[in-house]
Amino acid sequence: MALSSTARLPAAKPAKRPGGLRRRLAPYGFLAPFFGLFAAFGLFPLLYTAWVSLHRVELQTSDRMDWLGFQNYTRLLSDPFFWNALRNTFTIGVLSTVPQLLMALGLAHLLNYKLRGRTFFRVAMLMPYATSVAAATLVFAQLFGRDYGLINWVLSSIGVNPVDWQADTWASQFGVSAIVTWRWTGYNALIYLAGMQSIPGELYESAAVDGASRWQQFRHVTIPGLRPTIVFTVVVSTIGATQLFGEPLLYEGNSGGGISHQYQTLGLYLYEQGWTFFHLGRAAAVAWVMFLLIVLLALLNAAIAARRNRTDR
Amino acid sequence: MATPRVRRSAAALGSTVLATALLLTACSSGSGSKDSADGKVTITVDLFGTFGFKEAGLYDEYMKLHPNVTIKQTDTQDEGQYWQALQTKLAGGGGLADIQGLEVGRVASVVQKQADKFTDLKTLGIGDVNDDLVDWKGAAIKTADGKVLGAGTDIGPEAICYRTDLFKAAGLPTDRAELAEKWSTWQGYLDLGKQYAAKAEAGNAWTDSAAGMFTAEVGQQKVRYSDEAGKPVYDSSPAVKTAWADSTALVADGLSAKLAQWTPEWNKAFSTGKFATLSCPAWMIGYIKGQAGDAGSGKWDIAPGPGKTGNWGGSYLTIPRTAKHPKEAAELIKWLNAKEQQATLFTKQGSFPSSTGAQAAIKDVTDPYFNNAPIGQIFSESAKAMPAQVLGTEDGVIGKAFTDALGEVERTNTAPDTAWKHALDNVKKADGN
Numbered sequence: 001m002a003l004s005s006t007a008r009l010p011a012a013k014p015a016k017r018p019g020g021l022r023r024r025l026a027p028y029g030f031l032a033p034f035f036g037l038f039a040a041f042g043l044f045p046l047l048y049t050a051w052v053s054l055h056r057v058e059l060q061t062s063d064r065m066d067w068l069g070f071q072n073y074t075r076l077l078s079d080p081f082f083w084n085a086l087r088n089t090f091t092i093g094v095l096s097t098v099p100q101l102l103m104a105l106g107l108a109h110l111l112n113y114k115l116r117g118r119t120f121f122r123v124a125m126l127m128p129y130a131t132s133v134a135a136a137t138l139v140f141a142q143l144f145g146r147d148y149g150l151i152n153w154v155l156s157s158i159g160v161n162p163v164d165w166q167a168d169t170w171a172s173q174f175g176v177s178a179i180v181t182w183r184w185t186g187y188n189a190l191i192y193l194a195g196m197q198s199i200p201g202e203l204y205e206s207a208a209v210d211g212a213s214r215w216q217q218f219r220h221v222t223i224p225g226l227r228p229t230i231v232f233t234v235v236v237s238t239i240g241a242t243q244l245f246g247e248p249l250l251y252e253g254n255s256g257g258g259i260s261h262q263y264q265t266l267g268l269y270l271y272e273q274g275w276t277f278f279h280l281g282r283a284a285a286v287a288w289v290m291f292l293l294i295v296l297l298a299l300l301n302a303a304i305a306a307r308r309n310r311t312d313r
Numbered sequence: 314m315a316t317p318r319v320r321r322s323a324a325a326l327g328s329t330v331l332a333t334a335l336l337l338t339a340c341s342s343g344s345g346s347k348d349s350a351d352g353k354v355t356i357t358v359d360l361f362g363t364f365g366f367k368e369a370g371l372y373d374e375y376m377k378l379h380p381n382v383t384i385k386q387t388d389t390q391d392e393g394q395y396w397q398a399l400q401t402k403l404a405g406g407g408g409l410a411d412i413q414g415l416e417v418g419r420v421a422s423v424v425q426k427q428a429d430k431f432t433d434l435k436t437l438g439i440g441d442v443n444d445d446l447v448d449w450k451g452a453a454i455k456t457a458d459g460k461v462l463g464a465g466t467d468i469g470p471e472a473i474c475y476r477t478d479l480f481k482a483a484g485l486p487t488d489r490a491e492l493a494e495k496w497s498t499w500q501g502y503l504d505l506g507k508q509y510a511a512k513a514e515a516g517n518a519w520t521d522s523a524a525g526m527f528t529a530e531v532g533q534q535k536v537r538y539s540d541e542a543g544k545p546v547y548d549s550s551p552a553v554k555t556a557w558a559d560s561t562a563l564v565a566d567g568l569s570a571k572l573a574q575w576t577p578e579w580n581k582a583f584s585t586g587k588f589a590t591l592s593c594p595a596w597m598i599g600y601i602k603g604q605a606g607d608a609g610s611g612k613w614d615i616a617p618g619p620g621k622t623g624n625w626g627g628s629y630l631t632i633p634r635t636a637k638h639p640k641e642a643a644e645l646i647k648w649l650n651a652k653e654q655q656a657t658l659f660t661k662q663g664s665f666p667s668s669t670g671a672q673a674a675i676k677d678v679t680d681p682y683f684n685n686a687p688i689g690q691i692f693s694e695s696a697k698a699m700p701a702q703v704l705g706t707e708d709g710v711i712g713k714a715f716t717d718a719l720g721e722v723e724r725t726n727t728a729p730d731t732a733w734k735h736a737l738d739n740v741k742k743a744d745g746n
């Protein structure tokens with residue numbers, strides 16, 4: 001809105017001298033609230049966290065800060081639990097992101113057909129996303145219960161031994177990933193759907209004239225047309241996966257990420273350092289390492305996308 | 314950071330919460346209890362587990378005696394989660410209730426590190442509230458310079474709760490004296506468990522978890538995780554080593570239902586008869602009644618356990634510095650802790666009084682829920698022989714590291730030696746140095 005009203009200004013009134021300056025400043029005025037908020041709630045905490053990460057700070061005596069230099073970071077890198085958390089973040093990230101995006105793509109393709117009750121399906125897609133992490137996780141934790149959970153009940157009724165969905169490494173990671181997948185598949189499907197609708201219909205028509213099947217149309221028209229959308233969802237999902245926190249925290253109500261930290265993600269590791277062991281300085285160091293990791297992943301994604309675009313041309 | 318996909322950006326969350334927590338230490342915003350102009354006061358109480366004040370009707374009685382007072386209680390089942398939340402609120406200075414409960418395993422940490430965050434009860438005129446208690450209980454909450462930071466409520470003398478119906482089905486005796494004799498040692502408890510397992514239906518384990526047995530056994534010794542000088546000895550203490558050996562033997566013999574205590578699965582198992590015995594500190598009685606409900610009445614019984622003594626848990630009531638109504642809170646605490654109320658609490662809920670006056674009054678109490686077991690006598694004798702436990706600042710963290718490791722042994726088939734190493738690693742990870 002801000003943009004369109006400024007854009008319309010010159011047409012309405014021919015520019016006068018004093019108005020010229022105002023007009024040049026106006027966009028900055030409109031942008032100021034965001035950057036003001038960002039400075040207060042984004043930038044300042046970020047820098048302050050960096051400062052804290054160079055100190056020993058304990059939650060129980062948080063008014064005291066002892067200078068440590070980079071000791072929190074070196075300790076972090078030599079802590080096997082950090083590497084464990086990093087590995088878990090990666091495996092859970094892959095387990096949840098890959099099926100999630102593939103399923104979203106398939107669903108979007110189906111929704112793109114002319115369907116009766118299309119709006120219903122589209123709204124239904126978004127329902128899991130609208131559910132709170134806490135509610136979804138608590139329900140899933142019940143389903144995955146070892147002794148009284150629905151999933152084990154179904155498994156046992158077809159003769160499969162019950163699985164300890166919380167203590168077992170892969171099973172618990174699968175459980176956490178299932179929650180993430182359930183919540184985000186529909187959301188991504190709608191993004192893909194929006195992308196698909198911007199692909200011109202003539203492309204499909206001419207492909208059909210050339211005798212391309214539905215599947216060939218999907219592969220040779222839809223996928224290339226969706227490339228920017230796919231890159232976007234991959235980047236955003238990667239960031240989300242790196243920061244995964246609520247689901248594993250509530251999965252068993254254990255801030256350690258399970259009895260042997262088998263599904264402790266970086267977010268949980270940060271939380272455990274800060275709010276179970278009360279080492280705020282160390283938690284701040286983890287937060288910064290995560291931040292840098294995300295920047296790195298985003299750059300990597302961008303580089304891959306740029307490279308693919310170049311090879312296309 | 315403004316991408317829509319970012320749900321709870323952990324980095325942003327971490328940094329903002331951190332910054333706010335640090336910045337807010339100076340300010341204090343109360344717990345938000347609103348009082349009307351006509352002199353009415355709302356006292357907020359924040360507790361963990363089952364203290365039982367409400368269930369025993371003590372709040373109602375107090376409000377009847379003081380018509381201007383309303384008591385509002387919030388409750389977290391898992392003490393570990395409660396403690397985390399309490400620490401975060403203490404650092405931020407906001408969201409604290411007028412009265413906060415405190416578990417005995419956290420007391421040393423509060424007394425040594427956070428004395429300035431709690432009100433000295435002497436300044437509120439109830440400095441004598443612990444005078445009637447067993448000695449160690451009152452001493453543990455006193456700072457070196459004599460401040461009284463809290464009022465002791467209950468202690469946790471130990472016994473064993475068991476299901477008479479499951480015992481009968483497996484052909485075991487159900488008589489208390491006979492059982493107490495058979496399981497007078499932990500070895501005897503394991504042996505009887507093996508007899509039970511040989512005859513019991515599949516899926517009805519001897520006990521709920523290795524963690525329950527471990528905690529009970531460790532609680533029977535004076536020195537557990539730290540020695541008198543405050544030095545951590547958890548990795549060499551004989552108390553810990555023996556308890557570890559016994560509770561891993563329990564798992565090896567297949568006697569555990571492999572449940573994690575304080576989880577929803579554990580809670581459900583109380584009513585389904587998934588286990589036949591349970592390490593039972595006095596306050597567990599209230600917990601069993603809450604989880605097993607009326608249907609469990611008459612099925613449960615209770616007998617003196619191995620060693621016939623030990624302490625597991627017990628609590629204090631404190632008033633944080635930021636409390637809105639410290640005066641009224643102090644009055645309530647004084648009343649709740651008077652021996653009459655402690656005795657009522659035991660009779661109705663099973664929380665064993667730390668007041669010696671109340672202990673004298675409850676000697677003959679029996680509990681119909683537990684087949685009229687003489688719980689007064691059983692727990693009094695257990696309490697009489699109880700060691701004055703040495704409390705360390707990290708007891709809570711260390712205890713959790715060991716019970717988690719036992720969970721690995723029972724649920725993921727980790728070798729006990731490997732799990733033992735994991736426990737030590739986990740304690741080290743929590744270490745501040």
